[in-house]
Amino acid sequence: MRMLPPASIHCVFADPPYNLQLQGQLRRPDESIVDGVDDDWDRFTDFAEYDHFTREWLTECRRLLRKDGTLWVIGTYHNIFRIGAILQDLGFWVLNDIVWRKSNPMPNFRGRRFTNAHETLIWAARGQDSRYRFNYQSMKTSNDDVQMRSDWFMPVCGGPERLRNQHGLKLHPTQKPEAMLHRVLLASTAPEDVVLDPFSGTGTTAVVAKRLRRHFIGIERHPAYVEAAWARLAKTRPLETDAMAVTPSRRExxxxxxxxxxxxxxxxxxxxxxxxxxxxxxxxxxxxxxxxxxxxxxxxxxxxxxxxxxxxxxxxxxxxxxxxxxxxxxxxxxx
CATH class of the missing domain: 3.10.390 (SAND domain)
Structure with missing residues (x-):
C-alpha cells in the first residue's frame, strides 16, 4: 500500500483478519475451528498487536483515498468493534453499519452460544466533509423501488461460486459472495473508479469490479489465493458499455x-x-x-x-x- 500514490483510490473494500485466536474461539473435539480461520495470518499475540496492525492499514487507506472516497470494512464480533473505534480515531466518518444476515449460517456445534448468523459492514467516508458517492436511486430501483435498508439478507458463498482445492475443501475460509460486492460497488462507485482491496483473498472484489467496469487493485500474500484470483479474472468479462447505465439520483x-x-x-x-x-x-x-x-x-x-x-x-x-x-x-x- 505504501507504494501507491496518495488520493488515488475512490473506494476501499477490506475484509481483514478476524482476530479469532485472541477471542478464545470454540473448537470441535478434533481441534478444527468451528466458524473461522486457523492460519498464521490470523495469529496475533495480544489485542495491542492487532490494534497496531489495524491502525497501520487503516492509516494507509485514508492516505490513499481521494477526499470524497469511502471505505467498506467487514468483520464479526471478534474484530469489528475494535476496527470501528480505530477508524473513527483516524478521522473517518461512519455513514452506515450494515448487518449482513446470512440465510444459511454455520450452526453452533457445541450449543454454548447463539448461532452466529451475521457479520457487520462499516461504510465510512474519508472525512466528515466528504462529498461521497451514494447511488441512492440505483439501490432503490434494485430493491423493487423501496429504499434499501441497512440489513442485507443473502446467503454465504456456496455452490459453484465457492472455490475448492484439490481435496474438495474450501480454498478460502471466508470467501465473500459476489452478490455482496456487487451491491457495495454499485452503491458507492461509478464506472472507471479505482477500487482497492488490501486483503484480496481469492479476488472477489476484483472480479466484480472488472465486471462492473471499475478499475481495481488487489493485494494478497497467499500464493494459492493469488493464483485462484487470476483464474477467476481471466474468465470475467466486463459488461457491455450500454448495460452500464444506472438510475440517476435526483441530486444528479x-x-x-x-x-x-x-x-x-x-x-x-x-x-x-x-x-x-x-x-x-x-x-x-x-x-x-x-x-x-x-x-x-x-x-x-x-x-x-x-x-x-x-x-x-x-x-x-x-x-x-x-x-x-x-x-x-x-x-x-x-x-
Missing part, C-alpha cells in the same frame, strides 16, 4: 433554470400547473415565475407558501397536463 439531475424551459418553449407561458392531487394550481409566467392568486415567485417559493411549508421542491411538486394525464415538470429537464 441537471441544474436547469425553470425560466430556460419557458424560453425554449418546452413549457409555454400561460400553462396551468397543478399539484399531484389537483388541490392547487398556478399559471406559468413568461419570466419563469408562477402565480397563484396574489402569490407570485419561483416554482419552489410559491409551492412552499401554498403548503405553508418551509421549503418545496417545485420540480416534483408541480405537474402539467400531457395527453390527459398529470406529469411532473421534472421530466422536462431530463435529456
Amino acid at each position: 439531475a441537471p441544474r436547469i433554470a425553470f425560466g430556460s424551459l419557458v424560453e425554449s418553449g418546452a413549457l409555454v407561458a400561460g400553462t396551468l400547473l397543478f399539484d399531484r392531487q389537483r388541490r392547487v394550481s398556478a399559471v406559468v409566467g413568461p419570466d419563469g415565475s408562477v402565480s397563484a392568486g396574489d402569490l407570485r415567485g419561483s416554482i419552489h417559493k410559491v409551492g412552499a407558501e401554498l403548503q405553508n411549508a418551509p421549503s418545496c421542491n417545485g420540480w416534483t411538486f408541480w405537474h402539467f397536463e400531457r395527453e390527459g394525464k398529470l406529469v411532473p415538470i421534472d421530466v422536462l429537464r431530463r435529456p
Whole structure:
C-alpha cells in the first residue's frame, strides 16, 4: 500500500483478519475451528498487536483515498468493534453499519452460544466533509423501488461460486459472495473508479469490479489465493458499455433554470400547473415565475407558501397536463 500514490483510490473494500485466536474461539473435539480461520495470518499475540496492525492499514487507506472516497470494512464480533473505534480515531466518518444476515449460517456445534448468523459492514467516508458517492436511486430501483435498508439478507458463498482445492475443501475460509460486492460497488462507485482491496483473498472484489467496469487493485500474500484470483479474472468479462447505465439520483439531475424551459418553449407561458392531487394550481409566467392568486415567485417559493411549508421542491411538486394525464415538470429537464 505504501507504494501507491496518495488520493488515488475512490473506494476501499477490506475484509481483514478476524482476530479469532485472541477471542478464545470454540473448537470441535478434533481441534478444527468451528466458524473461522486457523492460519498464521490470523495469529496475533495480544489485542495491542492487532490494534497496531489495524491502525497501520487503516492509516494507509485514508492516505490513499481521494477526499470524497469511502471505505467498506467487514468483520464479526471478534474484530469489528475494535476496527470501528480505530477508524473513527483516524478521522473517518461512519455513514452506515450494515448487518449482513446470512440465510444459511454455520450452526453452533457445541450449543454454548447463539448461532452466529451475521457479520457487520462499516461504510465510512474519508472525512466528515466528504462529498461521497451514494447511488441512492440505483439501490432503490434494485430493491423493487423501496429504499434499501441497512440489513442485507443473502446467503454465504456456496455452490459453484465457492472455490475448492484439490481435496474438495474450501480454498478460502471466508470467501465473500459476489452478490455482496456487487451491491457495495454499485452503491458507492461509478464506472472507471479505482477500487482497492488490501486483503484480496481469492479476488472477489476484483472480479466484480472488472465486471462492473471499475478499475481495481488487489493485494494478497497467499500464493494459492493469488493464483485462484487470476483464474477467476481471466474468465470475467466486463459488461457491455450500454448495460452500464444506472438510475440517476435526483441530486444528479441537471441544474436547469425553470425560466430556460419557458424560453425554449418546452413549457409555454400561460400553462396551468397543478399539484399531484389537483388541490392547487398556478399559471406559468413568461419570466419563469408562477402565480397563484396574489402569490407570485419561483416554482419552489410559491409551492412552499401554498403548503405553508418551509421549503418545496417545485420540480416534483408541480405537474402539467400531457395527453390527459398529470406529469411532473421534472421530466422536462431530463435529456
